[in-house]
Amino acid sequence: MKLTGKQTWLFENDIYIEETGTVVGPKEGEGPLRHQFDRTYEDLYCEQPSWELAERQLMKEAIEVCLEKANVRKEAIDFFVAGDLLNQNVTANYVAREMGFPFLGVFGACSTVMEALLIGAMLIDGQFARRVLTATSSHYGAAERQFRFPTTLGVQKANSAAWTVTGGAAALVSKQPSPFRIRAATAGKVIDGGSDNPLNMGTAMAPAAVDTIRQHFFDLQLDERAYDLIVTGDLGKVGSIIAKQMLKEEGLEVGERYRDCGVMIYHSEQNAFAGGSGCACCAVVTYGHLFNEMKRGKVKNMLIVATGALFSPTMIKQKQTIPSIAHAVAIEAVSR
Amino acid sequence: MKLTGKQTWLFENDIYIEETGTVVGPKEGEGPLRHQFDRTYEDLYCEQPSWELAERQLMKEAIEVCLEKANVRKEAIDFFVAGDLLNQNVTANYVAREMGFPFLGVFGACSTVMEALLIGAMLIDGQFARRVLTATSSHYGAAERQFRFPTTLGVQKANSAAWTVTGGAAALVSKQPSPFRIRAATAGKVIDGGSDNPLNMGTAMAPAAVDTIRQHFFDLQLDERAYDLIVTGDLGKVGSIIAKQMLKEEGLEVGERYRDCGVMIYHSEQNAFAGGSGCACCAVVTYGHLFNEMKRGKVKNMLIVATGALFSPTMIKQKQTIPSIAHAVAIEAVSR
Numbered sequence: 001m002k003l004t005g006k007q008t009w010l011f012e013n014d015i016y017i018e019e020t021g022t023v024v025g026p027k028e029g030e031g032p033l034r035h036q037f038d039r040t041y042e043d044l045y046c047e048q049p050s051w052e053l054a055e056r057q058l059m060k061e062a063i064e065v066c067l068e069k070a071n072v073r074k075e076a077i078d079f080f081v082a083g084d085l086l087n088q089n090v091t092a093n094y095v096a097r098e099m100g101f102p103f104l105g106v107f108g109a110c111s112t113v114m115e116a117l118l119i120g121a122m123l124i125d126g127q128f129a130r131r132v133l134t135a136t137s138s139h140y141g142a143a144e145r146q147f148r149f150p151t152t153l154g155v156q157k158a159n160s161a162a163w164t165v166t167g168g169a170a171a172l173v174s175k176q177p178s179p180f181r182i183r184a185a186t187a188g189k190v191i192d193g194g195s196d197n198p199l200n201m202g203t204a205m206a207p208a209a210v211d212t213i214r215q216h217f218f219d220l221q222l223d224e225r226a227y228d229l230i231v232t233g234d235l236g237k238v239g240s241i242i243a244k245q246m247l248k249e250e251g252l253e254v255g256e257r258y259r260d261c262g263v264m265i266y267h268s269e270q271n272a273f274a275g276g277s278g279c280a281c282c283a284v285v286t287y288g289h290l291f292n293e294m295k296r297g298k299v300k301n302m303l304i305v306a307t308g309a310l311f312s313p314t315m316i317k318q319k320q321t322i323p324s325i326a327h328a329v330a331i332e333a334v335s336r
Numbered sequence: 337m338k339l340t341g342k343q344t345w346l347f348e349n350d351i352y353i354e355e356t357g358t359v360v361g362p363k364e365g366e367g368p369l370r371h372q373f374d375r376t377y378e379d380l381y382c383e384q385p386s387w388e389l390a391e392r393q394l395m396k397e398a399i400e401v402c403l404e405k406a407n408v409r410k411e412a413i414d415f416f417v418a419g420d421l422l423n424q425n426v427t428a429n430y431v432a433r434e435m436g437f438p439f440l441g442v443f444g445a446c447s448t449v450m451e452a453l454l455i456g457a458m459l460i461d462g463q464f465a466r467r468v469l470t471a472t473s474s475h476y477g478a479a480e481r482q483f484r485f486p487t488t489l490g491v492q493k494a495n496s497a498a499w500t501v502t503g504g505a506a507a508l509v510s511k512q513p514s515p516f517r518i519r520a521a522t523a524g525k526v527i528d529g530g531s532d533n534p535l536n537m538g539t540a541m542a543p544a545a546v547d548t549i550r551q552h553f554f555d556l557q558l559d560e561r562a563y564d565l566i567v568t569g570d571l572g573k574v575g576s577i578i579a580k581q582m583l584k585e586e587g588l589e590v591g592e593r594y595r596d597c598g599v600m601i602y603h604s605e606q607n608a609f610a611g612g613s614g615c616a617c618c619a620v621v622t623y624g625h626l627f628n629e630m631k632r633g634k635v636k637n638m639l640i641v642a643t644g645a646l647f648s649p650t651m652i653k654q655k656q657t658i659p660s661i662a663h664a665v666a667i668e669a670v671s672r
Contacts (some may be wrong), residue, residue, distance in 0.1 A: 001463050001466070002462070002463050002464050003414060003463070003464055003465055003466070006414075006438070007438045009464055049654075050654055052650060052651065052654065053654070078339060078342075079523060083443065086648075086650070087423045087424075087648060087649075087650065088423075088443070088445065088646060088647065088648040089443045089646075090646070090648045090650065090651055093526055093646040093648075093659055093661075094526075094646075094651070094656070094659060096525070096526040096659075096661075097526035097527070097528050097659040100525060101525065102342070102343045102523045102524065102525050103523065103524065103525060103526050103661060104442070104444075104451060104455070104523055105442060105443040105444050105451070105661075106440070106441060106442055106443065107419065107424070107425045107441040107442065107443045108440075108441050109424065115440060115441070119440065119455070122458070122459070122462060122464055123458070125462065126338070126458060126461065126462025126463075126464065127337050127338050127339070127462075128338050128339055128345055128458055128462065129339055130337070130339070146650075187415060187438045187439070187440060188438065188439065189432070189436060189437065189438050189439060190429055190430075190432040190433035190439050191433070192433050310424060310425075310426070310429040310430075311424065312422075312423060312424040312426045312429075313423075314388060314422070314423065314426065314482075315388070315426055315430070318385075318386055318388065318389070320430070323429055323430060323432075323433040325429075325432075325439060325441075
C-alpha cells in the first residue's frame with residue numbers, strides 16, 4: 001500500500017519531473033522573478049483577440065516549451081492532466097483538443113497545479129502511463145471578468161485582494177531521471193474557516209494549507225526540518241501571516257523555511273495588493289524560480305503546497321462561505 | 337504496464353463497485369426507470385431553498401444511501417473523487433467539505449461519472465487507496481440558469497436540445513467482491529466535430545463517443561461482440577443515431593447492443609426533447625437501472641461510455657466550436 005497514514009502517498013518508484021515550461025504576462029515579467037520564466041509576453045492579450053484565448057495561448061506555449069526543452073515529441077505523451085480557473089475548465093479542454101492527448105480534466109482552483117502533478121505521479125508510479133504531461137494556467141483579465149468585475153469598470157480593490165497571475169505552466173512527469181524527484185504527495189481535504197469575503201482569499205485558504213501541511217508531516221512522521229522550503233501557493237501577504245501563526249499553534253515552527261508564491265511573484269511597488277493568485281501563481285513560481293534554485297543547489301528538498309479557494313460567485317450570492325483545499329507534493333533535488 | 341494500447345488500462349487486481357446510490361428528481365421519478373432509483377424527490381427544490389443547494393442535497397444523499405447500502409462508515413473512505421456541471425464544481429466541493437473526505441475534484445462535463453470512476457479504480461489498483469468514493473450530480477434548474485436562460489423566462493427549446501437530469505449518484509470502489517467488477521477503462525481524447533449549436537449537444541458529442549469506443553476495441557483487440565451492452569451517456573435521440581452510423585462506418589455493428597442513457601431515462605411523452613443529459617444522466621441510469629439488470633442476470637458485461645460536451649457559454653460568444661470528450665469503463669457481472 002502506497003498510502004501512508006491517512007492522506008499521503010509515498011511513491012514506490014523514482015518519479016521525476018523531466019522538464020517544465022513557464023510562460024508569463026507583462027506584470028510577472030516586471031516582477032522580482034522576471035529572469036526565471038521561459039517566455040514573457042509584454043502585452044496582456046498575448047497576440048490573441050480575447051483574454052480567454054490569451055490564456056489558452058499561455059498554456060499551449062508552456063507545453064510546447066516544456067516538450068522542446070525535454071526533447072520529447074507530442075506523440076510520446078500518454079496522458080494529459082490539466083485544469084484551470086475559467087468556467088468549464090475551458091483553457092485545459094481546448095488545449096487538450098489542439099494537442100490531441102488523452103485527457104483527464106481536474107479542478108482544484110489554484111491548487112490545480114499540484115492536483116494535476118500528484119495524479120500524474122500516480123499514473124507513472126502505478127504503471128498506468130509512461131509519460132504524463134500536466135499543465136495549468138490563469139489570466140488576470142479573464143479571471144477578473146469571470147469572478148469580479150470587467151476591468152474596464154475600474155472598480156477599486158481591497159488591500160486584502162489578490163492579483164491573478166497571467167501565465168501558463170507545464171510539467172512533464174516520467175521515470176526518466178532528472179534533477180527533480182517526486183517523493184511523496186498529500187491530497188487535501190476541503191476546509192472551511194467560515195470566510196465569506198471574496199476580496200480576501202488568503203484568509204479563506206490559510207486553514208486548508210495548514211491542514212494539509214500538518215497531515216503531511218503527521219502521515220510521514222516527519223517534522224518541519226525535513227524540508228529546506230515549505231511553500232504555499234497563493235496565500236499572499238494576508239494569508240501567509242495567518243498560516244504561519246496557525247502552523248506555530250500546531251507545533252510547526254516553519255520560520256525562514258516558509259515561503260508563499262503569491263508574495264514572491266510581485267514587487268511591493270507593483271500595486272498587486274496582497275500578492276499573486278490564480279492557478280498560474282504557484283505553477284510558474286515553482287516550475288520557474290524554485291526549480292532553478294534546486295538546479296543551482298540552493299534548495300535540496302521542498303514541499304509545495306498549492307492552495308485553492310473553491311470560490312463561487314453564485315454561492316456567495318446565496319450567503320455561503322468559501323471552502324478551500326490544498327494539495328502538497330514533496331520534491332527533492334537529485335545531483336547528477 | 338497496465339496501459340494497454342494507447343489509452344486503455346487493464347486493471348491488474350479485481351476492482352469492484354461495492355455499492356451505488358442514486359437519488360433523482362420528479363421528472364426522472366415519472367419516467368420509465370422510476371423504480372430503478374434508491375430515492376426520488378417529488379419537488380425540484382428537494383426541500384432546499386435554491387436549485388444549487390438542491391443539487392448538493394442530491395449528491396450528499398446519494399453518498400449517504402451508497403454508504404448505508406454498503407454498510408461502510410464515512411471514516412473508511414480514503415479518497416473522494418467527484419465533479420459536477422456547476423461552475424467551479426461547487427456541488428462536489430461543498431459535499432467534500434461536509435463529508436470531510438480527502439478530495440480530488442475532476443471535470444469532464446457529463447463524462448465526469450466515468451472519469452471519477454476510472455480514477456477511483458486506478459487509485460485502488462495502484463494501491464494508493466483501499467476505498468474510494470466517487471460521485472456526480474446535475475440539476476435541471478441550476479443547469480438551465482447557468483448555461484441557458486432562467487427557466488422563469490419560459491424560453492422555448494429546440495427539439496435537438498436535451499433536458500438536464502436532476503439527480504445525484506455515488507459509487508464505492510474497492511477490492512471488496514461485489515456483483516460488479518471493473519475490468520478496463522479508456523480515457524478519452526477531446527474531439528471537436530465542428531458543432532457550434534448549444535441547443536444540439538448530441539451532435540457535438542457523438543464523434544467523441546465514437547473515438548473512445550473505437551480506441552477501446554482497438555487497444556484491447558476486441559470487437560463489439562465482447563459486450564452485451566455498449567452504452568453512451570447522454571447523446572440523446574439525435575446524437576445516438578449519428579453515433580450508431582459513425583460506429584458502422586468504423587466497422588463496429590453495435591445494433592441492438594447499443595443504448596443511450598439520455599434516450600432511456602424519459603418517456604417520449606415527457607416533453608424532454610432529444611432526451612436526458614447532465615452529469616447525473618449516465619450516472620443514475622448506470623448505477624440504478626443497468627446495475628439492476630446485471631444483478632438480475634440480464635446483462636453479463638457492458639461498456640459504459642460517458643459523454644461530455646465541454647461547452648462554455650463564454651467560448652460560444654467568441655465563435656468557438658464545442659469540443660467533447662468520452663470516458664469508458666468496462667464492467668462485468670460477477671455471479672455469487
